Amino acid sequence: MSFQPDHYITEDIKAIPPSGIRKFFDLCANSKDIISLGVGEPDFVSPWTIREACVYSLEKGYTMYTSNYGMLELRQEIVRYLYERFGLCYDENKEVIVTVGASEAIDMALRTLINPGDEVLIPEPCYVSYQACTLMSHGKPVMIPTTAEKSFKLTPADIEAKITPKSKVLMLSFPNNPTGAVLTEDELLALAEVVKKHDLIVISDEIYSELTYEQEPVSFASLPDMKERTILVSGLSKAFAMTGWRVGYIACDAEFIQAMVKIHQYTILCAPIMGQMAAIEAFRNGIKEVVRMRTEYDHRRRYIVKKAKDIGLDMVTPEGAFYAFPSIEKFGMDCETFATRLLQEKRVAVVPGNAFGKSGEGFIRCSYATSMKQIEEAFHRIDQFING
Numbered sequence: 093m094s095f096q097p098d099h100y101i102t103e104d105i106k107a108i109p110p111s112g113i114r115k116f117f118d119l120c121a122n123s124k125d126i127i128s129l130g131v132g133e134p135d136f137v138s139p140w141t142i143r144e145a146c147v148y149s150l151e152k153g154y155t156m157y158t159s160n161y162g163m164l165e166l167r168q169e170i171v172r173y174l175y176e177r178f179g180l181c182y183d184e185n186k187e188v189i190v191t192v193g194a195s196e197a198i199d200m201a202l203r204t205l206i207n208p209g210d211e212v213l214i215p216e217p218c219y220v221s222y223q224a225c226t227l228m229s230h231g232k233p234v235m236i237p238t239t240a241e242k243s244f245k246l247t248p249a250d251i252e253a254k255i256t257p258k259s260k261v262l263m264l265s266f267p268n269n270p271t272g273a274v275l276t277e278d279e280l281l282a283l284a285e286v287v288k289k290h291d292l293i294v295i296s297d298e299i300y301s302e303l304t305y306e307q308e309p310v311s312f313a314s315l316p317d318m319k320e321r322t323i324l325v326s327g328l329s330k331a332f333a334m335t336g337w338r339v340g341y342i343a344c345d346a347e348f349i350q351a352m353v354k355i356h357q358y359t360i361l362c363a364p365i366m367g368q369m370a371a372i373e374a375f376r377n378g379i380k381e382v383v384r385m386r387t388e389y390d391h392r393r394r395y396i397v398k399k400a401k402d403i404g405l406d407m408v409t410p411e412g413a414f415y416a417f418p419s420i421e422k423f424g425m426d427c428e429t430f431a432t433r434l435l436q437e438k439r440v441a442v443v444p445g446n447a448f449g450k451s452g453e454g455f456i457r458c459s460y461a462t463s464m465k466q467i468e469e470a471f472h473r474i475d476q477f478i479n480g
C-alpha cells in the first residue's frame with residue numbers, strides 16, 4: 093500500500109478549515125497589476141529608530157535565548173505603557189509574558205483555559221484564529237453574530253442569548269478586525285456586568301487599541317473588577333508597524349501566567365531576542381511614530397467613508413483598526429462572487445466577508461493599510477464595477 097500522509101493526520105486538524113483569507117489570496121498570487129485592499133498589515137516599514145536598535149543589538153552580539161517570560165527591560169516597558177495609556181497596574185515580574193505575536197498569546201490563553209467541551213463565546217465577524225484555536229484546544233466555539241444595523245457592536249443581550257452552563261470564555265476584539273467597530277466605555281461596562289453575572293473569563297485582544305479615531309481607547313481590564321477576569325492580549329504588529337518582528341504580550345493575573353508559561357517554555361522557549369530588542373526601543377521612542385501612522389490611517393479612513401457614500405456603497409463608519417466593511421448585498425451577488433469578479437474584472441483585491449464567519453456574508457473587507465494613491469484608484473475601479 094502506498095504511503096498516505098492523510099492516514100496519520102488527526103481528525104481534529106483535518107476538521108479545521110483553512111483560512112478564508114489565504115484561500116482567496118492564493119487565487120490572486122500570480123496575477124499582476126492588482127491593487128490590493130486585502131492585506132491586514134501596515135503598509136509602513138517599521139520606523140528606523142526601531143530597526144536601528146535591532147541592528148545595533150546584533151552588532152553587540154545579542155543573539156541568545158532570553159527568559160521564558162521575555163526580557164525584563166521589555167516587560168518593564170510594557171508595564172509602563174499599560175499604566176500610562178490605560179491606568180493599568182501589572183507586576184513585570186509575575187503578570188506579564190512576552191509572546192510570539194498576539195497570535196501565540198491567543199492560542200496559549202485558550203489552551204490554558206479550555207477543558208474539552210468548554211464553550212468559548214466569540215463575537216462575529218471576527219479575526220480568523222479565534223475559532224480555529226478554540227477547536228485546537230478541544231473547546232466549542234459559540235459564535236455570536238453582530239450586525240451592521242447595530243454597527244457591529246456586541247451587546248449584553250447578544251451574550252445572554254448564547255450563555256449555557258458550559259460557557260467559560262468570552263473573546264473580545266475591539267477595535268475589530270474586520271468591521272472596524274469600537275465599543276465605548278459605557279458599552280464595555282455593560283458587557284462587564286454580564287461577564288460577572290455568568291462568571292466568565294475574558295480574553296481581550298487589544299492589538300488595535302492604538303488605532304481608534306473617534307475616541308480614546310479603553311482597555312477591558314481597566315473596568316471595575318475586570319482586571320482579575322481579563323487575559324489582556326496585545327502586541328506591536330499593528331500600532332508600530334512591526335508584523336514581521338513577531339512580538340506580542342499577555343498581561344494578567346500571576347496564576348494564569350504561571351500556567352501559560354508551561355506551554356510557552358516547552359513549545360516556544362522565548363520570543364526572538366531581536367524582536368524584543370526592537371520592541372524595547374519601540375516603547376521608549378516609537379510612540380510619536382504611532383501617532384504619525386494613526387493620523388495617516390485616519391486620513392484614508394475619512395476618504396473611504398466619503399467615497400463609499402458618493403458611489404452608493406453602504407457602510408457602517410469604521411472607528412478603529414484599518415478596515416472598512418461595506419455591504420455588497422444590494423448588488424445581488426454573494427461576497428465571494430463579488431470579490432472574485434472585482435478581482436478578475438477590475439484587478440482590485442478585497443477579502444470576502446465570510447472569511448470572518450457566517451455573519452460576514454454580504455460584506456467585503458477593504459483594508460486601508462495601503463497608500464492613498466492606491467486607495468483612490470481602487471475606489472475608482474470599485475465605482476466602475478458597481479455603477480458601470
Ligand SMILES: Cc1ncc(COP(=O)(O)O)c(C=O)c1O
Pocket residue numbers: 132192193194195196219265269297299326327328329335339340
Ligand atoms: C484581531 C487580531 N488579533 C491578532 C492578530 C495577530 O497579530 P500578531 O501579528 O501580533 O500575531 C491579528 C492580525 O491580523 C488581528 O487582526
